[in-house]
Amino acid sequence: MNWGSWSEFFAMGGYAWYVWGSYGVTFALLGLEVILLLKRAQQREAKT
Amino acid sequence: MSATIKWFWFASPQTFYPLAGTLARWFAFAAALLAAAGLYVGFFLAPTDAQQGEAYRIIFIHVPAAWMSMFIYVVMAFWAALGLAFNTRLSGMMASALAPTGAIFTFIALWTGALWGRPTWGAYWVWDARLTSELILLFLYLGFMALQAAIDDPRRADRAGALLAIVGVVNIPIIYYSVQWWNTLHQGASVSLTRAPSMAATMLTGMVLMALAFWSYSIAAALVRVRCIILERE
Numbered sequence: 001m002n003w004g005s006w007s008e009f010f011a012m013g014g015y016a017w018y019v020w021g022s023y024g025v026t027f028a029l030l031g032l033e034v035i036l037l038l039k040r041a042q043q044r045e046a047k048t
Numbered sequence: 049m050s051a052t053i054k055w056f057w058f059a060s061p062q063t064f065y066p067l068a069g070t071l072a073r074w075f076a077f078a079a080a081l082l083a084a085a086g087l088y089v090g091f092f093l094a095p096t097d098a099q100q101g102e103a104y105r106i107i108f109i110h111v112p113a114a115w116m117s118m119f120i121y122v123v124m125a126f127w128a129a130l131g132l133a134f135n136t137r138l139s140g141m142m143a144s145a146l147a148p149t150g151a152i153f154t155f156i157a158l159w160t161g162a163l164w165g166r167p168t169w170g171a172y173w174v175w176d177a178r179l180t181s182e183l184i185l186l187f188l189y190l191g192f193m194a195l196q197a198a199i200d201d202p203r204r205a206d207r208a209g210a211l212l213a214i215v216g217v218v219n220i221p222i223i224y225y226s227v228q229w230w231n232t233l234h235q236g237a238s239v240s241l242t243r244a245p246s247m248a249a250t251m252l253t254g255m256v257l258m259a260l261a262f263w264s265y266s267i268a269a270a271l272v273r274v275r276c277i278i279l280e281r282e
Binding site for chain 2: 014015018034
């Protein structure tokens, strides 16, 4: 195990902005794509 | 012979539509499982890097996203070329369905690379051959999508997009070999088919799991999008 506590985990050895900035933007973008896709699929299915 | 018939049967959008829906669900499920496993290995099992500390953990999304950005482009160009050669409707739709997901992964590769570059190189961005060619890849994706959006007739949009996609393929080997051809700040490949990987086994496991998760995600997203395109066009 790498982390003694949750605060240590979130601090990422002082690289919190870089690590969480990467993961945050990645999953936010993929999540956004999923939401937009499901919305588009629902609209199309409703029309036909 | 029967195999040939089957492929052409699925090349019809109407028969492909329900199959794509079932496949998309399975790949979405696989993507979630693989990502959970990959994140667990990446954050809790992989050790701290001796040189880079915790900053190296960006690798678990940076490298898989960069692989996907290139791979999706090749697949997109392949479908586009198939559409040009055989004039099958589904091929052009597949190419259009892949482009947005590919563009997202290209942006993710650039973004995570910038956030990794700052602590390790001291700069968010440098005009390095690897970074510049990857940025060109993002413009190729955006150009492909803009070109298709600008043409009303979907069949003409497919053909115009296909030309752009096929010409743009030349950029893929440039990205891949840029670290060998030029003296780049970006490091060379850590993983290759011919050499043993230059990293700890747990790090490699985390990276491979995340790569598989991104693969499954991309397949699921492209299939859902191609279903929308089929409904919109047919």
